[in-house]
Amino acid sequence: MRADQSRATRLTLRTIALLYLGLLVAVPVGMVFYNAFSDGLAAAWASVTTPEAQHAFWLTIVMVAIAVPLNTIFGITAALSLVRGRWRGKTIVSALIDVPFAVSPVVVGLALILVYGRQGWFGGWLTEHGIQVIFSVPGMVIATIFVSLPFVVREVVPVLREIGTEQEQAALTLGASPAQVFWRITLPAIRWGVAYGVILTTARALGEYGAVAVVSGKIVGETQTLTLHVEEQFQQFDLTGAYAASVVLALIAVFVILSMNLLDRRKEKS
Amino acid sequence: MTRRLFHVLLACLALTVVACGGTSDSSSGGGGSLSLVAYSTPKEAYEEIIPAFAKTPEGEGTRVKQSYGNSGDQAKAVIAGLPADVVALSLQPDIQKLVDEKLVAPDWNKTPTDGFVTNSVVVLAVRKGNPKNITSWDELVKPGVEVVTPNPFTSGGARWNVMAAYGAQIEQGKTPAQAQAYLQELFKHVPVQDKSARESLQTFTSGKGDVLISYENEAITAQQKGEDVDYVIPDQTILIQNPIAVTEDAKNAKTAQAFVDYAVSEPAQKIFVSKGYRSVIPELNDPKEYPEPSGLFTIEKLGGWDKVMQEFFDPEDSVMQKIQESNGVSTG
Amino acid sequence: MASAPASDVALPRARRWGLVSARPAIAGALATAYLSLVVLIPIAAVLAESMTDGWAGFWKAISAPQAIAAVKFTVIVSAIVVAINVVTGTLIAWVLVRDDFPGKRTVNALIDLPFALPTIVAGLTLLALYGPKGPAPVDIGFTKVGVAAALLFVTLPFVVRSVQPVLMELDREMEEAAQSLGAGGFRVFRSIILPTLLPAIASGAGLGFARALGEFGSVVLISGNIPFKTEVASVFLFGQIESNNTRGAAAVSVVLLVLSFVLLLAVSWVGTRAERHAR
Numbered sequence: 001m002r003a004d005q006s007r008a009t010r011l012t013l014r015t016i017a018l019l020y021l022g023l024l025v026a027v028p029v030g031m032v033f034y035n036a037f038s039d040g041l042a043a044a045w046a047s048v049t050t051p052e053a054q055h056a057f058w059l060t061i062v063m064v065a066i067a068v069p070l071n072t073i074f075g076i077t078a079a080l081s082l083v084r085g086r087w088r089g090k091t092i093v094s095a096l097i098d099v100p101f102a103v104s105p106v107v108v109g110l111a112l113i114l115v116y117g118r119q120g121w122f123g124g125w126l127t128e129h130g131i132q133v134i135f136s137v138p139g140m141v142i143a144t145i146f147v148s149l150p151f152v153v154r155e156v157v158p159v160l161r162e163i164g165t166e167q168e169q170a171a172l173t174l175g176a177s178p179a180q181v182f183w184r185i186t187l188p189a190i191r192w193g194v195a196y197g198v199i200l201t202t203a204r205a206l207g208e209y210g211a212v213a214v215v216s217g218k219i220v221g222e223t224q225t226l227t228l229h230v231e232e233q234f235q236q237f238d239l240t241g242a243y244a245a246s247v248v249l250a251l252i253a254v255f256v257i258l259s260m261n262l263l264d265r266r267k268e269k270s
Numbered sequence: 271m272t273r274r275l276f277h278v279l280l281a282c283l284a285l286t287v288v289a290c291g292g293t294s295d296s297s298s299g300g301g302g303s304l305s306l307v308a309y310s311t312p313k314e315a316y317e318e319i320i321p322a323f324a325k326t327p328e329g330e331g332t333r334v335k336q337s338y339g340n341s342g343d344q345a346k347a348v349i350a351g352l353p354a355d356v357v358a359l360s361l362q363p364d365i366q367k368l369v370d371e372k373l374v375a376p377d378w379n380k381t382p383t384d385g386f387v388t389n390s391v392v393v394l395a396v397r398k399g400n401p402k403n404i405t406s407w408d409e410l411v412k413p414g415v416e417v418v419t420p421n422p423f424t425s426g427g428a429r430w431n432v433m434a435a436y437g438a439q440i441e442q443g444k445t446p447a448q449a450q451a452y453l454q455e456l457f458k459h460v461p462v463q464d465k466s467a468r469e470s471l472q473t474f475t476s477g478k479g480d481v482l483i484s485y486e487n488e489a490i491t492a493q494q495k496g497e498d499v500d501y502v503i504p505d506q507t508i509l510i511q512n513p514i515a516v517t518e519d520a521k522n523a524k525t526a527q528a529f530v531d532y533a534v535s536e537p538a539q540k541i542f543v544s545k546g547y548r549s550v551i552p553e554l555n556d557p558k559e560y561p562e563p564s565g566l567f568t569i570e571k572l573g574g575w576d577k578v579m580q581e582f583f584d585p586e587d588s589v590m591q592k593i594q595e596s597n598g599v600s601t602g
Numbered sequence: 603m604a605s606a607p608a609s610d611v612a613l614p615r616a617r618r619w620g621l622v623s624a625r626p627a628i629a630g631a632l633a634t635a636y637l638s639l640v641v642l643i644p645i646a647a648v649l650a651e652s653m654t655d656g657w658a659g660f661w662k663a664i665s666a667p668q669a670i671a672a673v674k675f676t677v678i679v680s681a682i683v684v685a686i687n688v689v690t691g692t693l694i695a696w697v698l699v700r701d702d703f704p705g706k707r708t709v710n711a712l713i714d715l716p717f718a719l720p721t722i723v724a725g726l727t728l729l730a731l732y733g734p735k736g737p738a739p740v741d742i743g744f745t746k747v748g749v750a751a752a753l754l755f756v757t758l759p760f761v762v763r764s765v766q767p768v769l770m771e772l773d774r775e776m777e778e779a780a781q782s783l784g785a786g787g788f789r790v791f792r793s794i795i796l797p798t799l800l801p802a803i804a805s806g807a808g809l810g811f812a813r814a815l816g817e818f819g820s821v822v823l824i825s826g827n828i829p830f831k832t833e834v835a836s837v838f839l840f841g842q843i844e845s846n847n848t849r850g851a852a853a854v855s856v857v858l859l860v861l862s863f864v865l866l867l868a869v870s871w872v873g874t875r876a877e878r879h880a881r
Binding site: 340342343367421423424425426460461462463464465469472473476477478583584585586591594595597598 | 662663666667668671726729730733734735743744822823826827828829830831837840841842844845846847850
C-alpha cells in the first residue's frame with residue numbers, strides 16, 4: 001500500500017518535471033536542431049565549415065580552455081576559504097562573488113572599456129606598452145571569466161557544508177598532510193559540486209554574447225566566437241548558418257557533460 | 271588520478287596561451303593591411319567590393335580586416351581603441367563623435383559626395399499584396415493599424431524613421447507642433463520597439479504588425495533573401511545618407527584613402543546598387559527601380575543632425591523621450 | 603568556537619590551524635585578489651562613471667519615470683521567475699537524483715543547454731514557438747508573460763544544479779530511519795530533506811535572481827521593449843548607452859547592483875547561519 005502510494009507520487013513528480021522541461025527546453029532546443037537541418041545536412045555542414053565559422057569554433061574552444069580552468073581553481077579555493085575559514089568580511093566577499101551575474105552584460109562590456117579602453121584607467125599605460133587588451137582575445141577572456149566566475153564557488157559551497165569536516169579531521173589525526181587530505185578526501189567528496197560547476201561555467205562561457213561582443217571589436221575571422229558568429233549570421237539573413245552554429249555550441253556543452261559522467265564512472269571502477 | 275587531471279589542465283592552459291600569442295602575431299603581419307569598421311547592413315556589398323579593390327593598382331594585394339556591428343557601437347569602439355583605418359557608419363552623428371575625439375579630420379565631408387558613400391530612403395514595408403492598402407504616412411495612424419519600428423534610443427538607424435515621419439508632416443505643410451502630435455499618435459500604434467532594424471524586420475516577418483518602417487535597402491535585401499514583404503515609397507520621405515571616412519591615425523593612410531575613393535567610384539557603386547542601395551552617382555540609379563519621391567527631403571531641411579539629436583533624441587530631455595513617457599504613462 | 607569537535611584537541615596546534623584557519627585565510631586573500639582584478643575594479647569604474655556629475659546627476663538618472671518603471675518591472679518579474687524556479691528546480695533535481703527512468707542521462711544533459719545556446723537563439727526560438735505565428739495555442743510574444751518565459755529558460759540550470767550535488771551527497775540513513783518509523787513521503791521531504799537542501803536552494807535562487815535582473819539577449823527580442831510595459835532594465839540601460847548617456851546607464855546599473863547585492867548578502871547570511879546551525 002505504502003509502496004504503491006510512493007510509486008504514484010514518484011510518477012507524478014517525474015511527469016511534471018519532464019513536461020516542464022519539455023515545454024521550456026526540449027521543444028525549443030529541438031526546434032534549433034530542426035531549423036539547422038531543414039535545408040539538409042549538407043547545407044548545415046557547409047555553413048559551419050566556412051573559414052569564419054571554423055575560426056570562431058577554435059576561438060570559442062580557446063576561451064573555454066582559459067576561462068574554465070582559471071575559474072575552477074578560483075572557485076575551489078574561494079569555496080574552501082569561505083566555508084572553512086573564519087576571517088573578517090567573509091559574508092561580504094561571499095556576496096561579492098555573485099555580483100557578476102547581477103551586472104547586465106551590456107554594462108560588463110562598458111565596465112571593461114572604462115578600465116582597459118584607450119581612455120580607461122589603465123588605457124594609457126597599456127597603450128604605451130603596446131598591449132591591446134580590449135578588442136582582442138585577452139579582453140574577451142576577461143569578459144568570459146567575469147560572467148562565468150561564480151558557478152564553481154556556488155556549486156562547491158553547499159556540498160562542503162553538507163559533508164562537514166569529520167573525515168578530514170580524522171585523516172589529519174592519522175598523520176596525513178593537509179595536501180593529502182585535500183587530494184584524497186576533500187576533492188573526491190566535492191567532485192560532483194566541482195563537476196556541475198565546471199559544466200555550468202563551460203556552458204555560460206560558450207553562450208555569452210553581450211559582454212564579449214562589446215569588447216571583441218567583432219573583427220571578422222579574428223575576434224568572433226561562435227556565439228558572435230551566430231549573431232552575425234542572423235544579421236545577414238543566414239538563419240541556417242545561425243542555427244547550425246548554435247547546434248555546434250549545444251553539442252560542445254553536451255560533450256562536456258558526457259565527459260564528466262565518464263570521469264565519474266572511471267573513478268567508481270578504480 | 272585527480273592530480274594528473276590537474277596537470278593536464280595546466281598543460282592545456284599553457285598551450286592555449288602560447289596558441290593565442292601565435293594567432294595575434296600572425297594577424298598583425300603581412301603588408302598592405304587595412305582595417306574597415308562598418309555598420310552591419312552593407313557587409314554583403316563590402317564582401318564584393320574588397321576583392322575588387324584588391325585588383326586595382328592602388329589597392330593591389332590589400333588585406334582588409336573587417337568589423338561589422340551597430341553603427342553607434344562601432345563609433346564607440348573606435349573611440350575606445352578599436353584599430354580602424356576606414357569607418358563606414360550609418361549616420362553622420364556617429365562620424366561626428368569621432369571628429370570630436372580628433373580621430374577623424376573635421377573636413378572629412380569636403381568631398382565630391384559630401385562624405386557620403388551610399389543613399390537610401392525610408393519606406394513603408396507591408397505584407398505581400400499590401401492587404402491594408404497602405405500608401406502614405408497618414409494611414410499609419412488609422413485605427414487598427416500596427417506599426418513596427420525600432421526604439422529610436424537603442425537604434426541609431428531608427429532615428430531616420432522618426433525624422434522621416436516628422437519631416438513628412440512638415441513637408442505636407444503642418445506646423446512643428448502638429449508634426450510632433452503626429453509622432454506621438456504614431457508611437458501609440460507601435461506595439462513592439464526592437465533594439466535594432468534587423469530585429470524589427472525579424473519581428474515583422476514573424477507575423478507581428480501591419481507596417482514596418484524600414485529603409486529601402488533593407489526591404490530590398492529582405493526580398494532578395496526570400497522574405498514575403500512588399501514596400502511602398504511614400505510621397506514625402508527622407509533621403510538617408512551613409513557616411514564613410516578615413517581616420518586620422520590610419521596606419522596605412524594612402525591605401526585607406528584609395529579605398530574610400532574606390533568605394534564612391536562607379537564599379538563599387540554598382541555593387542552597392544545591386545544590394546539595394548541608391549548610388550551617390552545619380553546616373554546609376556534606374557528611375558524605374560529607384561523612383562524619386564516628389565517630396566524627398568534631407569536631414570538638413572530639419573536643421574541638420576546636431577540640432578535634431580539634441581531636440582529629438584536626448585535620452586533625458588527631448589521630444590521622443592517625452593512622447594515615450596506620456597504614451598507609457600497614459601497606457602501603461 | 604564552543605562547538606569545535608573534540609578531536610581538535612588531539613591535533614598538534616599548528617596543523618589544526620593549518621586546516622581550519624590559516625590556509626583558508628591565505629586562500630581567501632588570493633581569491634579576493636583575483637575577484638578584484640576581474641570583477642571589482644571594472645565595477646568600481648562603473649561606480650565612478652555614475653558619479654561624474656555628482657549626486658544631482660545620479661539622482662536625476664535614477665529617478666526618471668522610465669528608469670523606475672523598467673527597474674520595477676524587472677525586479678517583479680525576476681522575483682516571480684525565481685519563485686517558480688525554486689519549486690520546479692528542486693523538483694527536477696529530485697527527479698534526476700532519486701528517480702530512475704530510461705533517458706535520464708539525456709534529460710540531465712538538457713539542463714545546461716539554456717546557457718550554452720546564444721541568447722539571441724533562445725529569444726528567436728521561443729518567439730517562433732510561442733509567438734504570434736507559433737504552433738502553440740498561446741501567443742506570449744511581446745508580453746510580460748513572454749519576458750517571464752525567456753527568463754525561466756535562461757535561469758533554469760541555477761536551482762537544479764545547486765540542489766543536485768547536495769542531494770547526491772545526502773545521507774539516506776536518516777530518511778530511511780524516518781520512513782521505518784512511519785513518516786510519510788511528504789513528511790520526510792519536509793522535515794529531513796528540505797532543511798538540508800535549503801542553503802543550496804537559496805544559493806541557486808540568489809544566482810537566478812541576479813541573472814534575471816541582468817539578462818539582456820534572450821529578453822530583448824521577445825519583450826518588444828515597450829517603455830513602461832515590457833521594457834526590462836537591461837534594455838533600458840542599453841538604450842541609454844546607445845544614446846550617449848553612459849552616466850545615466852551607469853547610475854541605473856549601480857541601483858540594480860545594490861539591489862541584488864543586498865539580496866545576495868541576505869542569501870549568504872542565511873547560508874552562514876545554516877552552517878552554524880549544523881555545527
